[in-house]
Amino acid sequence: MTRKDPNPIDRHVGSRVRMQRMLAGVSQERLGHALGVTFQQVQKYEKGTNRISASRLQQIANLLEVEVSLFFQGAPSTASLVGAAQTSASEVLDFTLTSEGVQLNRAFVKIKSGQVRRKLVDLAETLAAESDDGNG
Structure with missing residues (x-):
C-alpha cells in the first residue's frame, strides 16, 4: 500500500x-x-x-x-x-457496485424458484466459458 x-x-x-x-x-x-x-x-x-x-x-x-x-x-x-482471494472478492464487489450489478442483483433476488436461479447461474457460467474460449 x-x-x-x-x-x-x-x-x-x-x-x-x-x-x-x-x-x-x-x-x-x-x-x-x-x-x-x-x-x-x-x-x-x-x-x-x-x-x-x-x-x-x-x-x-x-x-x-x-x-x-x-x-x-x-x-x-x-x-x-x-x-488472490482478496483480488477475486474485490472484483466481485466492484461488479456488484455497477449499475448492471445492482440491476442484476435486484432482479435475481425477486426470483423465488431456486431451480430457476440455478438455471440462470448455469447460463451465465456457460456464456462466460464460451467468451473465454473465444467463441462469444
Whole structure:
C-alpha cells in the first residue's frame, strides 16, 4: 500500500455506503445535500479516498435507514489483505457496485424458484466459458 492508496477498510466501508445508497435509489448529490457536503465529497467517501468519521457514518446510516454495522460486514482483516482471494472478492464487489450489478442483483433476488436461479447461474457460467474460449 503506497502513501496515496486508500486504506482497505476505508475502501470497504465506502463501497458498502455506495452499495446501500444505490439500493436505496439515492443519488450522490441527494446524499451529499442531506449530509451538508458536495457530491464530490460523497464520491471520495465511497472510494475510500477520504475517511468517514464515526458521526458522519452514523448520519449516513440513519439517512439510508440501515445499521452502522452493515458498513463493516465482510471488511477485510489484516490477515486477509494479502492474496488472490482478496483480488477475486474485490472484483466481485466492484461488479456488484455497477449499475448492471445492482440491476442484476435486484432482479435475481425477486426470483423465488431456486431451480430457476440455478438455471440462470448455469447460463451465465456457460456464456462466460464460451467468451473465454473465444467463441462469444
